[in-house]
Amino acid sequence: MPALQPRATSASAPAIAVSGLRRTYGSKVALEAASFEVRQGEVFGFLGPNGAGKTTTIRILCGLLRASGGSASVLGFPAGPDGVEAKARLGYVPDEPAFPARVKALPLLLAYGRFYGMEPGAMGQRARELLGRVGLDGQEQRSLKTFSHGMKKRYALAQALLHDPPVLIMDEPSSGLDPAGTAWFRETIRGLRGQGKTVFLSSHILPEVQQVCDRVGIISQGKVLAVDSIEALGKRMQQRVEVVVVAEGVPEPALAALRRVPGVLGVRRDGDKLVVEAERDVGPEVNAALVQQGVRVRSLEANHPSLEDIYLAITGTAGTVGT
Ligand SMILES: Nc1ncnc2c1ncn2[C@@H]1O[C@H](COP(=O)(O)OP(=O)(O)O)[C@@H](O)[C@H]1O
Ligand SMILES: [Mg+2]
Known part of the structure; x- marks a missing residue:
């Protein structure tokens, strides 16, 4: 020293x-x-x-x-x-x-x-x-x-x-x-x-x-x-966690069940995927609800907002990031 x-x-x-x-x-x-x-x-x-x-x-x-x-x-x-x-x-x-x-x-x-x-x-x-x-x-x-x-x-x-x-x-x-x-x-x-x-x-x-x-x-x-x-x-940006589910043939009642999961803000279909918008990671609850509805879940992934999402939302300077 x-x-x-x-x-x-x-x-x-x-x-x-x-x-x-x-x-x-x-x-x-x-x-x-x-x-x-x-x-x-x-x-x-x-x-x-x-x-x-x-x-x-x-x-x-x-x-x-x-x-x-x-x-x-x-x-x-x-x-x-x-x-x-x-x-x-x-x-x-x-x-x-x-x-x-x-x-x-x-x-x-x-x-x-x-x-x-x-x-x-x-x-x-x-x-x-x-x-x-x-x-x-x-x-x-x-x-x-x-x-x-x-x-x-x-x-x-x-x-x-x-x-x-x-x-x-x-x-x-x-x-x-x-x-x-x-x-x-x-x-x-x-x-x-x-x-x-x-x-x-x-x-x-x-x-x-x-x-x-x-x-x-x-x-x-x-x-x-x-x-x-x-x-x-x-959290401050109130950006949501997106849970993306790949599952076969999800019927409407299953979508309705997902919408009732606490914390879920919205559910939409995106091609063969389901995108669940939530205020936190509701992956396990989404999986349980789908299984209960007899849906075969192939994959399920929670996407947290990246720092880049947050950064862009705060600065609004998309053109300058990474330059
Ligand atoms: N010596 C200087 N004379 C005039 N303008 C300067 C000088 N140094 C920095 N600036 C300006 O001040 C701003 C902040 O620069 P700087 O602190 O180097 O930013 P950063 O490190 O975040 O890229 C920029 O607009 C830059 O052009
Ligand atoms: Mg610098």
């Missing part, structure tokens, strides 16, 4: 708190009164289309950009260019990591370590260990300029972890990565959560967010439109 000064952290403070945060670029409003909180120990996905204001928010949190209004804090400490206490508690993985020309992997990490005031012996050991952990063993003396994009992202993560911060902020961690690289980042994020770290990541890749995040905040055009668990967002 690095020889950092032990830093007091309030157990009750949110890992990240953003309140009425605003940022303009000239006359362009990039962020308009954004508010949300990230709890300690969770993986929080900051989801929105290109240009929504994700990177602007992240750069303010990391102290690389000054807010035009509102406030942001990390574990209760004010974020911003002068936010030394906040900066000491976070690690930042940028969207497009860029490094000074001609620097080599290990020497640059050691330089960062000195910047953080880490004790040289412990720092050297930790830097090597971290390079190994991100899959860059044997690359210690290689010039960062020759690294592929995926290697640069891994290296940026090693750099972000160097001072063992409790909060990791990752801007589009899997952008530009191949499937193996994406899977590696996903597992690494899960591992970090397992160690009790808080991870705040931005993404426009919906399935990725759905796989790894405990909660999401949805941002569009500089406004945070919703913050919740994926499941709760689904």
Whole structure:
């Protein structure tokens, strides 16, 4: 472990708190009164289309950009260019990591370590260990300029972890990565959560967010439109569970029986299928009702709303998803 000064952290403070945060670029409003909180120990996905204001928010949190209004804090400490206490508690993985020309992997990490005031012996050991952990063993003396994009992202993560911060902020961690690289980042994020770290990541890749995040905040055009668990967002949108049944020759009385199942909102035929709209997963009840009516059920599947359905319903920006 690095020889950092032990830093007091309030157990009750949110890992990240953003309140009425605003940022303009000239006359362009990039962020308009954004508010949300990230709890300690969770993986929080900051989801929105290109240009929504994700990177602007992240750069303010990391102290690389000054807010035009509102406030942001990390574990209760004010974020911003002068936010030394906040900066000491976070690690930042940028969207497009860029490094000074001609620097080599290990020497640059050691330089960062000195910047953080880490004790040289412990720092050297930790830097090597971290390079190994991100899959860059044997690359210690290689010039960062020759690294592929995926290697640069891994290296940026090693750099972000160097001072063992409790909060990791990752801007589009899997952008530009191949499937193996994406899977590696996903597992690494899960591992970090397992160690009790808080991870705040931005993404426009919906399935990725759905796989790894405990909660999401949805941002569009500089406004945070919703913050919740994926499941709760689904409920909030009052999107329904669709139970799709494939069965042979369902008679009208069987349809009537389905309509009487508590929670069922509607039943319709769709080719050889029955689609049951319900306010929750009524699969077992639907199956029982059909069997009781003498219907042979071939298959039955409950479709919960995907994050994409919810996202589209909230942002209404179908054209920009995944771009
Ligand atoms: N340096 C800048 N100068 C002018 N406009 C900017 C600058 N950086 C970002 N913007 C604008 O602010 C908005 C939010 O950008 P950004 O935070 O990068 O969004 P995201 O990361 O969600 O794609 C966009 O409309 C973008 O064009
Ligand atoms: Mg961005």
